[in-house]
Amino acid sequence: MEVAANYIDQILIFSIFALSLNLLLGYAGQVSVAHASFGAIGGYGAGYLSITHGWNLFLGAIVGAVVAGIIGAIVALPALRLSVEYLILLTLGVSSVLLGLFTTFPQLGGTYGLIGIPPASLFGYDLLKTSDWLIPLAVILVVIYGICHRLGETAYGRVLKGIRDDPEATQSLGKNVVWFKVAIFGITCAMAGLAGALLAGFNSLATPSQFSFDVSLSIFAMVIFGGTGNLAGSILGAATVILTKPLLEWAVSLAPEIASLWRLTLYGLLLVVLMRLRPQGLVPEGARLLQPATWRAGSTTEQPSEALPQHLAEEAQDWKTSAGSSGAIVAAREADWIDQPVVLEVNGLSKAFGSIVAAEDLSMVLRKGTITALVGPNGAGKTTVFNLLTGFIKPDSGSVKLNGVELIGTTPNRVANAGMVRSWQDVRVIPRLSSVQNVMLGVQEQDGERLAGLFGNPGAVRQREREVHDEAMEWLRFVGMDAFARESAGALSFGQSKLVALARVLATNADVLLLDEPASGIDRQWVDAMLGLIEKVREQGRTVCIVEHNLMVVDRLADHTYFMELGRITDQGTFTELTSSPRLAKAYFGTA
Amino acid sequence: MPDRLSVSSLSCSYGRKNVVFEVDLHVRPGEVVALFGHNGAGKTTVIKNILGAYTPSSGTVTYDGEDITGASPRSNVQRGMALIPSERFVFGDLTVHDNLLLGAAGSTDGEYLDRKLAEVHDLFPILKERAKQLAGTMSGGQQRMVSLGLAMMSSPRLLLLDEPSLGLAPAIVEQIFGAVHDLAADGLSVLLLEQNVGQALKIADRSYVMRSGRVILEETTEQMLARESYWDLF
Amino acid sequence: MLAVTFETVRQLVASGIVNGSAYGLLGVAFALILGVTGRFHYAFGVLYTLSAYFAFTLFDRVGWPILISIVIGVLITVVMGVGIEAFIYRPLAARAGNNSLLAIFVASLGLGVAGGNLIQIFWGAQTHSLLGVTIKPIGILGANVINVDVYAVLAAVLLVGTLTALLRFTGLGRSIKATRSNPDMALLVGVDPARIYLVVFAIASLFAGIAAVFAALKYSVDPTMGFRPVVLAFVVAFLGGTSNSPVRVYLCGVVIGLIETISSIWLSVRWNQLVVFVILVIYLASFSFNRSLFARIRQVVARPA
DSSP, rough: OOOHHHHHHHHHHHHHHHHHHHHIIIOOOOOOSSSHHHHHHHHHHHHHHHHHHHHOHHHHHHHHHHHHHHHHHHHHHTTTOOOOHHHHHHHHHHHHHHHHHHHHHHTTTTTTOEEEOOOOOEEEOOOOGGGGHHHHHHHHHOOOOOOOOHHHSHHHHHHHHHHHHHHHHHHTTTOOOHHHHHHHHHHHHHHHHHHHHHHHHHTTTEEEGOOOOHHHHHHHHHHHOOTOOOOOHHHHHHHHHHHHHHHHHHHOOOHHHHHHHHHHHHHHHHHHHHHHHOOOOOSSSSTTTHHHHHHHHHHHTOOOOOOOOOHHHHHHHHHHHSSOHHHHHHHHHHHHHHOOHHHHEEEEEEEEETTTTEEEEEEEEEEEEEEEEEEETTTOOOHHHHHHHHHHSSEEEEEEEEETEEEETTTHHHHHHTEEEEEOTOOOOOSSHHHHHHHHHHHOEEEEGGGHHHHOOOHHHHHHHHHHHHHHHHHHHHHHGGGTSBBGGGGOOOOHHHHHHHHHHHTOOOSSEEEEEETTOOOOHHHHHHHHHHHHHHHHTEEEEEEEEEEHHHHHHHHHEEEEEETEEEEEEEEHHHTTHHHHHHHHHHOO | OOOOEEEEEEEEETTEEEEEEEEEEEETTTOEEEEOOTTTHHHHHHHHHHHHHHSSSSSEETTTTTTTTOHHHHHHHHEEEEEEEESSSEEEEEEEHHHHHTTTTTTOOOHHHHHHHHHHHHHOTTTHTTTTBBBBGHHHHHHHHHHHHHHTOOSSSEEEEETTTTTTTTHHHHHHHHHHHHHHHTTEEEEEESSHHHHHHOOOOEEEEEEEEEEEEEEEEEHHHHOOOOOGGO | OOOOOHHHHHHHHHHHHHHHHHHHHHHHHHHHHHHHHOOOTTTTHHHHHHHHHHIIIIIIIOOOOHHHHHHHHHHHHHHHHHHHIIIIIHHHHHHHHHHHHHHHHHHHHHHHHHHHHHHHOOOOOSSSSOOOOOOOOOEEEEEEEEHHHHHHHHHHHHHHHHHHHHHSSSSSHHHHHHHHHOOHHHHHHOOOOHHHHHHHHHHEEEEEEEHHHHHHHHHOOOOTTHHHHHHHHHHHHHOOOTSOOOHHHHHHHHHHHHHHHHHHGGGGGHHHHHHHHHHHHHHHHHHHHHHHHHHHHHHHHHHHO
């Protein structure tokens, strides 16, 4: 009985480790091979307070968790911009430094560690036997699972997954990526600290080997086994890794030392096989443990049909018969354009990278309810203008005023919050989120994206989440993709994902939309559908700016056109005016 | 004489993009053929399919009468093709000399290499002066020359050239196009992807125009030159 | 503590160079793999350890002459390294596509953990001694080292020098550098990346094997002997730069070795083990803050449109 309880206790403790690492790795996409060493902070902290100051272990565990969380948040700062291989190395370094520190202080027992931590007590009962630990550990695990689930599977988790798959795109939708990353590092490291304290209390000791790099790796393995991005899987993963040893002892009657070697060997080999055969783990992201039928089927979601959404196809037909813009309509549009109020005013924007001038003294205005196009030969710096306007590149000088508010010097997410949102040439939908979740990511002002709201006011969060969902569905309906709402965005065709990306930009409710090549890479009928939608957006009174190389698109959409050459705006007017200038034709086509 | 290159009803979806639909085109020996089109029209995808860097979803590619659909880039380079992309077309942290030698398709014949190097140095003397310089530290125009020299080292018979004028000053564009013209006069077939219609028409025999993944037009240079403007083609 | 004699410094410099040379050699090998193939080859450490065990087994158990045991032991390691690339990493990379770095790291982790424990199962957890080369003290410029140290440093210099020459003067070396510099373009000029990857894994495994044998001759053969040198090799590879000349990476290893030993003048032994990692964390932090700048410049320069 006590033997079984011992293993169950270990599973419960390591489930906490695995859940928290999964939140970091599987949801936020941040690789860490230092998780056990954050456990060491909690373990040593609680153990030290307990031995020297007679603190209750659980009180010490809370202190240890807080300290681990703070250190985790500090580690997150250099980790913010590192790619995977550097993140592996950084966390490996952090792990070595932390463990090195613990073995260095004689007060912490040096290489031997802290031995003889007094038994923990809870409500006056000492936890002496392993079976005494079962209920407290189970309760803590349930609480941690609840927190992880709340962070991972609600609006907050949606942002985390966005950051995991495409931090820039997520930032462009107004999410403060830096804050999310620091927070999730801190939270998960605090959970590891708590788990470490429990492990130390359970074993009555805190030693370097208990929290060694190998332990970090086995926690990593638990998460990979169970499936990244799936919390229930992590508990399964923890159970698998821990139970291999007794199973080997019992089934093949191996001696305990040999069994533990074989256990590690087996789980090592299993990792290799798993990566080859089932990289998504036992329980893939989004699957539920209690519905085996779906997860056995794996991620073989049906390929959605390539067909254009029905009502868009009809409208595309309409446009073909009603023909494009005639001269008279264009003239009227230009006359209209000049009357509209200025929404965005760009003055003297310049940027040089060394000797390469990316933008020089750019000045332009976007007017309410109109479509402005930027055209120019390849390499003129049109996309750079979008990067400058949205804060992804800091200009050397100049000003960008949105409704009179200066945007230079703010971060891309603040530009989006202020009401100017860009789309991307290569679409950048979040592949592992469904279409509707992608669009929900665009909605601003969500209580569920704030920690205080998430845990302080669940009712309001639930209510807001329903509203956000409805809003997102409406935008999907607007672009004709509502039938694909539950389809994961990665399974959509390129044209379909472009429509979802448009819905996502629209869902931000931004006044100004910067659309980077909305019509590139898609077939003619999709182009027609896309243009029809952009025209509808103009009718709604929103301000649109497009960069587009397909000049037919510019001809049809633009109320006003700026011509760019080598980082400068050299002319403006209607598209027809510009194309009648021989000088611009020479700049564009190199003709004499 | 059979076509050097013939592409028939080539379609390709690369990644999730459906970028090329039912493309037909051909290039005769010694001919310079221009392929115009706006960014994202699918021009680059067509030549990557020809070289074998992407596999077409349908259609065939024929080279000197041989069906090479789905053949590897390596085997096509050995057949005599060379492709120069529009970006990142040199090995930046290798010397100019190493860049050129890499173009020789693995040849170790010293005499052949010396002869080819001499030819390239004749074409672009600056590459001899700067032989020891890292290619990445050269100007854009000089890097273009490196890439063209690199391609010539394998004695290609078909050159697939992606926007050689991109980001270059007009004088340098003239020089590059002049070199391509000379090479074509010696029998090299060239498929030239361009936005710079003016320069391309100076050396092209024929032109195709692509828009949104389809070839919408095939014209002789005379016909193209007779057009009032090109705005409606892009 | 501060009254350090000249003798001490000389001795510390000598052992710093000896240790650092090993880190440098391993760093060069790891950097070559990471730079050219983009694989985070964590199982590198277990290959290192295996090489020492093979040499030990052939010499001590089978009874072959020491030199032949070493050569065969290292060769088996090379075959294993190439096999890992051909039969494990390559199919994984083909399946995982753009996200292959993490998948390969996990598989490599699995190999490392499994390999390390299999070693204990087959050979036991105890340390063995690889004898066969008589250890003799040698004085160089007044510092006391042993003959194996001298051989090890000479071998490392020779290997790094040969690799540098290979990269600089041969067609194969050019193809390797081309794959590292611009893999897409390398494919276009007909370089076969799959073949280049195998060559790179062979070279790196050879370096690891030889470094391990010298460590085994000097100290001993034990299951965990690979961990610290190989982790330091990771550090050296990143600090030295994965696309830089092997000479530079090697010298970076020597500097790390010197920092490690010389810091013991001021710090206790336990602390100086930490110094390297503290440097690493500081380096990565500053790198991270500079990186945003570089990334943006590259993004704009590479895609002027």
